[in-house]
Amino acid sequence: MRQAFLVLLAARPAHGYELKTELERHFGGLLPALNDGQVYTTLARLERDELVESHDAAGDTRGKRIYALTDRGRREALQWLGAPASEAKLKDEFFLKLALSASTGMGDAMALIDAQRHAALQSLRDLDSRPRGGDDTVPALLREGVALHLQARLRWLDVCEERLEKPSEENHASRP
Amino acid sequence: MQAVLEGRALAKTYRSGDIDVLALRGVDIRVAPGECVAVVGRSGCGKSTLLHLLGGLDRATAGEVYVEGRRVDGVSDAEWARLRRRRIGFIFQAFHLLDAMSALDNVALPARLAGHDRAGARKRAGDLLCELGLENRVEATPAQLSGGEQQRVAIARALVNRPAVVLADEPTGNLDTDSARTVLELLTTQRGEDRGLLIVTHDPRVAAGADRVVRLRDGLVVGDTALAAAGTRPAQLVELEGW
Numbered sequence: 001m002r003q004a005f006l007v008l009l010a011a012r013p014a015h016g017y018e019l020k021t022e023l024e025r026h027f028g029g030l031l032p033a034l035n036d037g038q039v040y041t042t043l044a045r046l047e048r049d050e051l052v053e054s055h056d057a058a059g060d061t062r063g064k065r066i067y068a069l070t071d072r073g074r075r076e077a078l079q080w081l082g083a084p085a086s087e088a089k090l091k092d093e094f095f096l097k098l099a100l101s102a103s104t105g106m107g108d109a110m111a112l113i114d115a116q117r118h119a120a121l122q123s124l125r126d127l128d129s130r131p132r133g134g135d136d137t138v139p140a141l142l143r144e145g146v147a148l149h150l151q152a153r154l155r156w157l158d159v160c161e162e163r164l165e166k167p168s169e170e171n172h173a174s175r176p
Numbered sequence: 177m178q179a180v181l182e183g184r185a186l187a188k189t190y191r192s193g194d195i196d197v198l199a200l201r202g203v204d205i206r207v208a209p210g211e212c213v214a215v216v217g218r219s220g221c222g223k224s225t226l227l228h229l230l231g232g233l234d235r236a237t238a239g240e241v242y243v244e245g246r247r248v249d250g251v252s253d254a255e256w257a258r259l260r261r262r263r264i265g266f267i268f269q270a271f272h273l274l275d276a277m278s279a280l281d282n283v284a285l286p287a288r289l290a291g292h293d294r295a296g297a298r299k300r301a302g303d304l305l306c307e308l309g310l311e312n313r314v315e316a317t318p319a320q321l322s323g324g325e326q327q328r329v330a331i332a333r334a335l336v337n338r339p340a341v342v343l344a345d346e347p348t349g350n351l352d353t354d355s356a357r358t359v360l361e362l363l364t365t366q367r368g369e370d371r372g373l374l375i376v377t378h379d380p381r382v383a384a385g386a387d388r389v390v391r392l393r394d395g396l397v398v399g400d401t402a403l404a405a406a407g408t409r410p411a412q413l414v415e416l417e418g419w
Contacts, residue, residue, distance in 0.1 A: 118401045124384035125403050128357075144353075147381060154380045158218070 001034070001042050006069060006077035009052060013068035016040055028139025030127075030146065043067055051076055102164060109164055117157045124150045178245045179206040180372035181230055181264075181341040186239035188225050188395075199225040201395040202239070207341055207372035212364055214386035215376045222395040223376045224345060230374065231264055231343045232256035244340050261290045265334030265342040267363075269349035271326045273318040273333075279305060279325075280314040283332045290337050297336075304332040308362055324355025331362055341372040348382055360385050 005019050014022070020039045024031060046052045051073035054065040069077070094116055101107040127146055188200040200222045207213050215223045228234035230241060232248065241249040243263055248256070260266070273282050280301050287297035305314050308328045318326050327347060334342050347363065348356035356379070363373065364385050375382060383389050384403065391399035 114399060114401075117399075118403075121380065121384045121389060121401070122403050124381060128381065128384060151380050 001038065002046060003077060003080040005042060005046065005067075006051060006073050007081060009067055009069040010074055010077050013066050015057060015064050015066050016043055019043075019067075026139070027142060030139070030142060046073070098160065110161065113157050113161050113164075117154060120150050120153050120157070124154075177208055179242065180209050180244055180370070181374065182206040182240075182242040183226070183230050184240040184242070186226065186229055186241070187237050188222070188229060188234070189237045198395050200229070200236075203392070203395070203397055205230075205374075205390060205397070207374050209340075209370040209372060211388065212373040212375065212386045214383040214389045215374065215392060216378065216380075216383050216389060217392035219378070221392040223392050226392070227343050227345050227374065227376045231266060232260060261286060262337055263340045265337070265339040267327070267330050267334050267342060267344040267347045269346035271318070271323075271330045271350070273326055273329055275318050278315045278317055279310060279321065279329045279332075282318070282329055283336050286333060287336045300336055301332065304335055305329070308332050309358075322355070323351050324358055327351060327355070327359045328362060331359065339371065341374065344373065344375040344377075346377055346379075347375060348377070348379055356382070 001023075004023055008014065008019055008022055016036075016039050020034050020036070024034060043052065043054075047054055047067070050070055052067045053070055054067045057064040057066050094112075097107075097112055098109060101109040101112055124147060127143060127150070183203060183205045186200050186203045186205075187198070190197045190199055203222070203226055205213070205215070205226065215226060217223050225234070229236045229239075232241070236249055239249070240247055243259060248259060251259075273279075274285070277285070280298060283301035283304060284294075284297040287300055288294065292300070302314060305311065305328075308331060310325060310328055310332070313321060313325060313329075316325075318329070321329065327350075331347075334344075342363075344363065348359055351359060360382055363375070373386075375386060377383055386403065387405075388400065388402045390397055391401075
């Protein structure tokens with residue numbers, strides 16, 4: 001959230017609630033709502049690290065603070081935007097379940113694949129049934145990205161099923 | 177509830193040289209009124225064969241086919257042709273429109289063949305093309321239409337006689353992502369209260385649009401799973417690390 005706020009603040013100074021809603025808007029509802037406490041903790045840390053500075057909003061009696069980017073904050077925002085995100089870190093419990101189920105023989109790997117396939121299809125359905133905003137290109141691209149990930153997942157589940165069904169048939173065939 | 181389309185223990189064997197190839201080995205499938213069923217599986221799993229048997233484009237080696245509760249696997253070719261004109265709509269990957277005819281005439285043709293007068297057939301065809309967003313393309317010939325538009329004409333043609341069930345074989349196979357999405361949305365929203373829809377597809381996105389997904393492998397049903405209605409669950413599918 002940290003760097004995302006820095007990038008948003010590079011456009012213009014804003015208060016915490018504006019940052020939260022703007023970020024949520026960029027995701028077109030695909031991201032769960034951000035936690036208010038987390039938003040303000042993040043801003044406090046950015047201020048402590050001298051990446052943003054804040055002042056009271058003019059004419060506001062509720063103590064609303066406006067945050068603005070420092071030069072240091074701008075450099076960090078640019079650096080973060082230009083660096084690639086880490087690839088292929090699949091934080092995924094399914095891998096663990098499949099690996100353990102297949103290697104220990106405990107549970108039913110095929111049933112697990114079926115259940116996972118159903119979950120992926122359901123997610124794809126939920127994704128495609130979301131109302132589409134008119135010409136908001138970025139949420140539309142994000143939606144395509146999520147859809148392609150789910151399709152890759154389904155394809156991969158097919159591969160898992162094929163391989164587990166015919167255990168090392170090819171290996172046997174290639175042995176002398 | 178009576179199925180609009182049902183196959184029981186359907187089997188199909190092809191003779192290939194000296195060997196019998198078992199394309200289907202006893203498949204049960206039913207489509208309820210208003211239901212959309214997707215049939216998925218790898219190439220060669222038997223899904224197109226199944227669609228052909230259910231639509232009377234090919235005859236089963238064994239098993240039964242019911243259309244609106246009536247057993248039809250034993251009827252004559254002429255009776256199957258009559259059924260296909262009136263009760264079963266077809267949509268194919270390659271559209272199969274008649275090149276020399278306008279969109280309107282392509283859609284009106286099955287209505288004429290089913291005995292409707294020219295004016296009535298053209299009126300119904302025009303209304304359907306409007307519903308499918310083609311009101312400005314009714315006089316265009318297939319060659320003047322994009323792939324997505326051609327498939328929408330084919331959908332209108334499949335619906336013109338208000339069939340009980342529509343069979344679609346890879347309806348989005350020749351389309352880009354956006355056209356495929358439009359076609360799929362039209363297919364699933366044009367179902368009407370009671371019309372059943374059976375789609376054979378290898379596209380998971382099409383399958384996800386169905387109410388039920390039946391998976392075939394080597395001529396057998398290996399999965400049959402119902403999906404929850406669209407829009408009933410949150411779709412917060414993005415999570416960011418370290419947030």
